[in-house]
Amino acid sequence: MNQKNQNLNYNEEVIELNSYINVIKFAKWRILGFAIVATLLAIMVSLTLVPKYIATATLLIEAEQAKAVSFQEVYGLDSNQKEYYLTQFEVIKSDSIAREVINKLNLKSHTDFIAKPSALSELKRVIKELFPFLNKKDSEILSESDKAEFEMLRLLSTFKANLSITPIRKTQLVKVSFESSDPKLAALVANTVGEVYIESQMRAKMGITQQASSWLNTRLSQLRIQLDDSEVRLQAYREKQKLVDIEGIAGLATQELEQISQQLIVARNEKNNLESINRVITEYGNNNLELLGSMPEITSHKVIQDVKREVILVERKLSDLGEVYGPRHPKIISAKAELATVKNNLNKQIKGLITGIEKELNRITRTVGALERDLVKIRAEYQDITRKETQYNQLQREVETNRNIFNTFLSRSKETEVTSDFSSAAARFTDRAYAPNKPAKPNKKLIIILAFIASFGFAVIMSFIFDALNDTVKTKNDVENKLAQRMIGLLPHVKIPKNSVFPIHAYLNDNYRRFAESVRTFRTSLLLTQLERDHKVIAVTSSSPGEGKTTTSANLAMSLAQMGKVLLIDADLRKPSIAKRFDIPVFHPGLSNLIVGTEQLSECVHLDVQSGVAIMPSGQIPSNPLELLSNARFSEVIDGLKAEYNHIIIDTPPTQAVSDALVVAQSTDSVIYVVKSDITRIKHIKAGIERLFESKAHVAGIVLNQVDMSKSKDEHSHGYYDYYDYSQKPEQPNA
Numbered sequence: 001m002n003q004k005n006q007n008l009n010y011n012e013e014v015i016e017l018n019s020y021i022n023v024i025k026f027a028k029w030r031i032l033g034f035a036i037v038a039t040l041l042a043i044m045v046s047l048t049l050v051p052k053y054i055a056t057a058t059l060l061i062e063a064e065q066a067k068a069v070s071f072q073e074v075y076g077l078d079s080n081q082k083e084y085y086l087t088q089f090e091v092i093k094s095d096s097i098a099r100e101v102i103n104k105l106n107l108k109s110h111t112d113f114i115a116k117p118s119a120l121s122e123l124k125r126v127i128k129e130l131f132p133f134l135n136k137k138d139s140e141i142l143s144e145s146d147k148a149e150f151e152m153l154r155l156l157s158t159f160k161a162n163l164s165i166t167p168i169r170k171t172q173l174v175k176v177s178f179e180s181s182d183p184k185l186a187a188l189v190a191n192t193v194g195e196v197y198i199e200s201q202m203r204a205k206m207g208i209t210q211q212a213s214s215w216l217n218t219r220l221s222q223l224r225i226q227l228d229d230s231e232v233r234l235q236a237y238r239e240k241q242k243l244v245d246i247e248g249i250a251g252l253a254t255q256e257l258e259q260i261s262q263q264l265i266v267a268r269n270e271k272n273n274l275e276s277i278n279r280v281i282t283e284y285g286n287n288n289l290e291l292l293g294s295m296p297e298i299t300s301h302k303v304i305q306d307v308k309r310e311v312i313l314v315e316r317k318l319s320d321l322g323e324v325y326g327p328r329h330p331k332i333i334s335a336k337a338e339l340a341t342v343k344n345n346l347n348k349q350i351k352g353l354i355t356g357i358e359k360e361l362n363r364i365t366r367t368v369g370a371l372e373r374d375l376v377k378i379r380a381e382y383q384d385i386t387r388k389e390t391q392y393n394q395l396q397r398e399v400e401t402n403r404n405i406f407n408t409f410l411s412r413s414k415e416t417e418v419t420s421d422f423s424s425a426a427a428r429f430t431d432r433a434y435a436p437n438k439p440a441k442p443n444k445k446l447i448i449i450l451a452f453i454a455s456f457g458f459a460v461i462m463s464f465i466f467d468a469l470n471d472t473v474k475t476k477n478d479v480e481n482k483l484a485q486r487m488i489g490l491l492p493h494v495k496i497p498k499n500s501v502f503p504i505h506a507y508l509n510d511n512y513r514r515f516a517e518s519v520r521t522f523r524t525s526l527l528l529t530q531l532e533r534d535h536k537v538i539a540v541t542s543s544s545p546g547e548g549k550t551t552t553s554a555n556l557a558m559s560l561a562q563m564g565k566v567l568l569i570d571a572d573l574r575k576p577s578i579a580k581r582f583d584i585p586v587f588h589p590g591l592s593n594l595i596v597g598t599e600q601l602s603e604c605v606h607l608d609v610q611s612g613v614a615i616m617p618s619g620q621i622p623s624n625p626l627e628l629l630s631n632a633r634f635s636e637v638i639d640g641l642k643a644e645y646n647h648i649i650i651d652t653p654p655t656q657a658v659s660d661a662l663v664v665a666q667s668t669d670s671v672i673y674v675v676k677s678d679i680t681r682i683k684h685i686k687a688g689i690e691r692l693f694e695s696k697a698h699v700a701g702i703v704l705n706q707v708d709m710s711k712s713k714d715e716h717s718h719g720y721y722d723y724y725d726y727s728q729k730p731e732q733p734n735a
Contacts, residue, residue: 023467024460031459038455039448046447051439054164055187056177058431059194061088063172085167088426089174092197093165095156100196101189102155112180113158163193173430183435190433201426216413223409227402234395241388257378264371271368274361314339473685474678479702482682485689488529488672488701489522491515491552492709504581505610507555515555522703523559526672530700535669536642538700539571541652541661541692543684547676548705550577553651556672558611564646567605569616571664572653573625576618582608590619595633601640614645629663638667655688665697672700677707 024031063084091097107113164177176193180186318335325332473479479487494515496502506512507519526538540553550572557568569591570578579588584606593599594616606615622628641648650668652661665671671692675685692699 020464023463026467027459027463031456031463034459035452035456039452042448042451046442046444049442049444050181052179052181052441053183053186053436053438054177054179054440055183055190055433055436056175056431057187057190057194057429057433059092059174059176059197059427060430061085061172061174061427085172089165089167091201092174092176092193093160093163097193097196097200098156098159098163099152100200101192102152102159104196105188105192107159107189108151108155110180110182110185112162112182112185113155115154163189176433178433179440183437187433187435191429194427194429194432198427205426213413216409220406220409220413223402223406227399227406230395230398230402234392234399237392237395241392254382257375257382260371260375260378264368264375267364267368267371271361271364274357274364277357310345311339311342314342470678471682472678472680473675473682473702473704474707476704478682479675479704483685483689483702485673485699486529486701487704488525489518489552489703490707491518491522491548491555491703491705493677493706502551504551504554505558506551507558508611519555519559523556526556526700530670533669533698535700536646537638537648537650537668537670539650539652539661539665539668539671539697540674541665541671541688542654542674542676543656543680543688544654545575545657547654547674547680549654549674550581550651552672552674552703552705553649554578554581554613557613557647557649560647560649561612565614565644566612566647566649567614567616567641567645569648569650570618571629571650571660573618573621573628573660574653574658576621578615578651579617582606582615584615584617588617588619590617591637592619592622592628594619594637595628595631596622597633601644626658626660626663629660634664635667655691656684659691662691662695662697665692665695668697670698670700672703674703674705677704679706 102108162179164175164179166175166177167173168175176190178186178189178193180189314335318332318339321329321331321335473482476487476490479485492514494502494506494512503509503512507516509516526535538556540549540556542549554568557566560566568578570576571591572578573592578584579586579590588606589599589604591604594601594604599619604616604619606617607613608615628634638648650664652664655661661671673685673689673692689699
């Protein structure tokens with residue numbers, strides 16, 4: 001199944017490709033003719049084109065520019081940045097460079113820059129001359145300067161259109177190219193653009209240097225005044241405050257403040273200790289020596305500690321003597337007396353210490369008060385000194401800042417004065433432009449080749465478009481696919497002399513053998529497709545006049561006459577043509593007379609001797625053809641004629657013109673629909689066939705008439721005239 005689908009898809013692709021190829025084959029001479037005409041026009045145009053020469057100069061944009069003294073900050077440029085080179089490229093293309101080159105070379109007098117009237121301007125001028133009322137607005141009067149500026153703008157537009165600036169990637173090189181009809185001028189302009197750019201950059205650098213020097217000198221004078229003013233204010237402040245060494249004075253004040261603060265801390269600590277001891281003494285009482293003597297604050301005193309050590313020694317001595325002697329022993333008595341003396345001394349020392357503590361507390365209290373007063377005083381003096389120091393430092397910093405700025409500007413000023421007359425070139429030539437020997441454009445060969453290719457391709461595309469937009473019937477496939485009808489005949493187009501009519505007896509003429517064979521093929525197809533039907537009576541119609549239905553009817557009748565008795569009826573009672581084509585008198589009675597009953601059948605039929613076809617012309621043209629054909633008498637006439645003839649061919653009016661064919665078709669066995677190849681539109685054909693179907697007529701098929709077989713794109717169509725190879729007389733052998 002998949003293999004079958006693949007084969008089907010392949011066949012569809014091949015058929016579609018063949019259809020494209022057939023379109024090209026069908027229009028090959030038109031395509032080729034259009035391409036040749038377009039190419040000839042391109043050749044004519046290319047011969048009139050003025051050759052253009054392009055000369056190119058190469059510039060190197062300097063990255064590190066030589067400077068006598070480094071003061072790049074003055075310029076405000078960074079030549080290492082990418083933007084620097086892009087800026088230089090735009091400067092080269094600027095209007096200022098272009099204006100200078102135009103004026104320097106006087107380009108306005110060159111032929112390339114002389115204004116030439118365009119076709120549009122000429123058309124406007126002619127229209128204004130022909131219709132003066134259109135030019136109601138008075139032309140504006142321009143001054144000489146305005147005219148010169150407009151002229152310069154025009155020159156700039158022409159100049160920049162021919163100028164090309166092309167940077168070379170990843171290098172510092174840039175190509176300056178100019179296009180002109182004069183090779184020498186092209187080289188001259190390219191070189192001049194580079195020279196003017198270099199000169200303008202040098203002038204700009206020198207101008208910047210001079211402006212910087214002038215600005216620095218002006219600013220330097222202002223800075224000198226500011227420096228002098230700041231120094232004067234500093235000296236006045238020093239003299240007013242009588243300052244010699246502000247830093248030394250501040251240091252001494254700081255040191256004195258630290259010392260007093262330290263002494264005050266120590267005195268306060270001592271005062272706090274004495275106050276705590278004094279509170280204990282007050283609490284215990286001055287006479288409670290034993291309890292006071294146990295106080296750590298008392299016992300910790302050195303004098304008390306010494307006396308207590310003596311008491312301990314005497315007590316130890318008394319204890320030792322007590323172990324040896326009795327209580328009345330003189331040594332014991334002496335030791336006890338000594339112990340009493342020592343204890344009295346201890347009490348005396350404690351009392352003296354207590355008295356001394358009170359005095360010491362009074363003294364230290366006075367000392368703390370004095371130190372606090374001194375501290376307040378020295379703090380005030382220190383704050384005053386720091387304020388003076390702060391003001392002094394501010395004035396001194398201002399002097400130092402002004403001096404540094406002044407020295408910096410003085411240094412830059414000296415540098416700019418030294419280098420004001422020096423500036424290195426911003427670029428230099430690596431290659432100058434020279435007059436080219438050959439024009440760069442137009443490439444006439446390429447133009448001609450491209451014109452041929454483009455016109456050929458355009459013609460092919462238009463052929464496809466016209467073929468896609470063509471909604472006519474040209475092939476058997478069109479009949480079957482677009483009309484969904486059977487094609488039973490194909491009649492080829494036969495060339496006839498101008499101002500002549502296609503012969504009605506072409507079927508019997510040896511000069512039209514191909515046409516005759518197509519009619520026979522049509523006859524055979526008709527008979528084979530209608531084997532199961534009684535098709536004695538056959539109507540022939542078409543969508544519109546001029547499609548060849550009368551010729552088809554007559555030749556079909558002639559071909560059927562070779563097989564039996566045939567009657568050809570002209571049922572076109574509005575514009576009959578069969579009588580004229582067969583040279584039958586106009587007054588000859590015919591169908592209308594037979595229907596009305598004014599004439600007999602024998603009087604209404606004319607026998608064509610050459611073909612053997614019995615012909616019934618239309619007869620007298622009635623005023624109401626449709627009513628006459630709708631009469632039951634017409635059906636009776638047809639039924640009566642069936643007994644006399646084997647086939648009856650009825651030529652009817654077109655379906656789109658009148659409804660006569662629809663009425664006639666109801667009395668016939670089948671209808672043949674004639675379509676003129678590549679002329680009749682599908683919409684009209686479908687409309688006619690639908691009308692026949694609505695009238696319940698049986699359409700036997702489509703006859704495609706006047707087919708140009710040499711241009712046929714349908715391979716099935718060739719079967720209708722392959723007879724030609726067999727219809728030729730056999731060749732005689734050579735004698």
